[in-house]
Amino acid sequence: MGEFDLIDRYFKRPVRRNTLGVGDDCALLAPAAGMQMAVSSDMLVEGRHFLPTVDPFKLGHKALAVNLSDLAACGAKPLAFTLALSMPRADEAFLEPFSRGLLALADAHDCELVGGDTTQGPLNICITVFGEVLPGHALLRSGARPGDDIYVSGSLGDARLALEVFRGTIAVSQQVFAQARARMEQPQPRIALGQALRGVATAAIDVSDGLLGDLRHILSRSGVGATIDTTAAMLTMLTGEGIDEEQRMEFVLAGGDDYELVFCAPAARRGEVEAASHASATRVTRIGHIEAQSGLRLVDAHGRAFERDYASFDHFA
Incomplete structure (x- = not known):
């Protein structure tokens, strides 16, 4: 042929x-x-x-x-x-x-x-x-403002879990592996959600290299900082059975290959974000907020800070 x-x-x-x-x-x-x-x-x-x-x-x-x-x-x-x-x-x-x-x-x-x-x-x-x-309606990385909420769509960390099973570094049940593998091999692009967020979200990016690394692109382009509730973020993971909390946190915050959206929207527009989630049949989770102070801070559900950093994927690092 x-x-x-x-x-x-x-x-x-x-x-x-x-x-x-x-x-x-x-x-x-x-x-x-x-x-x-x-x-x-x-x-x-x-x-x-x-x-x-x-x-x-x-x-x-x-x-x-x-x-x-x-x-x-x-x-x-x-x-x-x-x-x-x-x-x-x-x-x-x-x-x-x-x-x-x-x-x-x-x-x-x-x-x-x-x-x-x-x-x-x-x-x-x-x-x-x-x-x-339409001109002026595109979601960009540069529009986040202090006081905005930070959201993610769908689930995070599942593709990384599947990769580690393939690598042989962890072992999980066949059911968990099958669910994670589906997220790794057949991600669902959030086209309907992205369109529903036009005029509502102030900034957005897709999560390909890891949540924190991709969020930093928004922070850099917008000239702002953020605090992330790691407990809320970890609850998005669908297939965390069989791994410890530290692995779960790493997979969610820096795993990559998720192809979900992380986006920002004013706190006053939470109802519109919920409506966009409903209209697109896509779950969204509020995981933090934008701040004027530069940098990215991680806290737990009680607001307690911890200093560990998570490196996202970089082809040439």
């Missing part, structure tokens, strides 16, 4: 909303009149971002999900994406389920595959996603 046969068989689809898709040198996108374009790219490398044994269907899902998560953090509506795929050989046993997983999630969010590239080499997946948002 040649390169162009591969594209025609697994990835070529007629576009509906955009002007021109796969088959020409460039795709032509058609955002609605007056909208701004939101663009983001993510790369997944075998052995770094996913295990060689991963189910190709789930890998296809995750490859797009991590990009859609960036659109969610911006409050943007998905429009289209491109796929650049490097692989050792044109393996139909990989390509068929991979493309099904990828395109199933694309269809669920009405996001069209409009182009890309394929080449021979180590397994590497790079997706660029395009979305649209």
Whole structure:
């Protein structure tokens, strides 16, 4: 099977909303009149971002999900994406389920595959996603203000637990592992929540490298500090059975690969945050507040501080 046969068989689809898709040198996108374009790219490398044994269907899902998560953090509506795929050989046993997983999630969010590239080499997946948002309505990292509440969506720490089971550093029940593995391999991008938070949240980011590390990007861009209630944060974890409290805290605060949203909103708008949570069918948990004093402080449910720091993931650290 040649390169162009591969594209025609697994990835070529007629576009509906955009002007021109796969088959020409460039795709032509058609955002609605007056909208701004939101663009983001993510790369997944075998052995770094996913295990060689991963189910190709789930890998296809995750490859797009991590990009859609960036659109969610911006409050943007998905429009289209491109796929650049490097692989050792044109393996139909990989390509068929991979493309099904990828395109199933694309269809669920009405996001069209409009182009890309394929080449021979180590397994590497790079997706660029395009979305649209009204001018002035995008959620940014720079809008947090003292007095804002800090929230997270969904659950944190489960993907890290699954990774440690794969590494052999911890052992949990098969049921717990299955739940954690699902969170690791098939994260759910919070597109509906991101859109529901437009005009309510003051700042947002998706949690890819760890809660504290990603929150620090908001604090830096906004010129503020924060206090986090670690007890509230740890309660978000779904699969903490079989690990001790210290492991649970590390996985939640610095585990990464969660692809949830951490966002800020004024305390006076708690009702609107609750409404956004309900409208998007996504659980949100209030875990702290923004302060004028710089820095990030950790406390327990009784307000007692502790000094331990948690390093988030860094590819080159």
